[in-house]
Amino acid sequence: MNSLILRTSSKLVLPVALVFSIYVLLRGHNEPGGGFIGGLIAAAGITVHALPRGRDAMMKTLRLTPKAMIGVGLLLALAAGIPALMGGEPYLTHLWPFPAAGLGTALIFDVGVYLTVIGSVLTFLSFYLES
Numbered sequence: 001m002n003s004l005i006l007r008t009s010s011k012l013v014l015p016v017a018l019v020f021s022i023y024v025l026l027r028g029h030n031e032p033g034g035g036f037i038g039g040l041i042a043a044a045g046i047t048v049h050a051l052p053r054g055r056d057a058m059m060k061t062l063r064l065t066p067k068a069m070i071g072v073g074l075l076l077a078l079a080a081g082i083p084a085l086m087g088g089e090p091y092l093t094h095l096w097p098f099p100a101a102g103l104g105t106a107l108i109f110d111v112g113v114y115l116t117v118i119g120s121v122l123t124f125l126s127f128y129l130e131s
Contacts, residue, residue, distance in 0.1 A: 007052040014061075017045020025114050026107075035110030039117025046118070047125055055129035058122065066126060069119030077112030080105045 021042035028034020050058035059065070064072065083105055084093035096104035 001051050003052055006048070010049045010052060014045045014049040017041055017048070021045070021114075025110060028110070035113030036117055038110075039114040040121070042114070043118045043121035043125075046122060050125060050129065055126050058126065058129065062122070064119075066119040066122035069115045070123065071119075073112045073115030073117075073119060075112070077109050077116065080109035080112065 021038040023038075024041060025034050025038035028037065046058065046061065049061065062069075080094075081092040083095050085091055087095065089095070092109070094104055094106040094109070096106075098104070
């Protein structure tokens with residue numbers, strides 16, 4: 001797909017989508033859905049950037065391969081429950097060591113979901129762009 005309009009507009013869409021996805025990730029970290037929706041927004045921005053440029057440009061844009069993002073995301077999401085287990089609480093009970101700053105294990109879980117969603121969408125997209 002080699003559209004001049006898509007190629008030109010994607011230069012603006014990618015940074016806006018990434019900043020907005022991080023905003024949604026952080027804004028929603030005390031409530032369910034921030035990581036998933038933020039990941040979808042980031043993946044959509046990267047998809048718009050990659051469609052006119054191809055798979056190689058997408059892989060060059062990313063720091064990790066999409067499959068590595070899935071692995072790191074799953075590890076983070078699973079690790080978010082470990083502090084609760086060590087404290088005698090049920091698994092995935094969210095703890096807030098710094099409640100004034102809004103930092104807790106819920107943010108770690110949401111970052112894991114964020115990376116897993118981005119990696120899943122981009123894995124599918126990379127197979128599409130190869131063919």
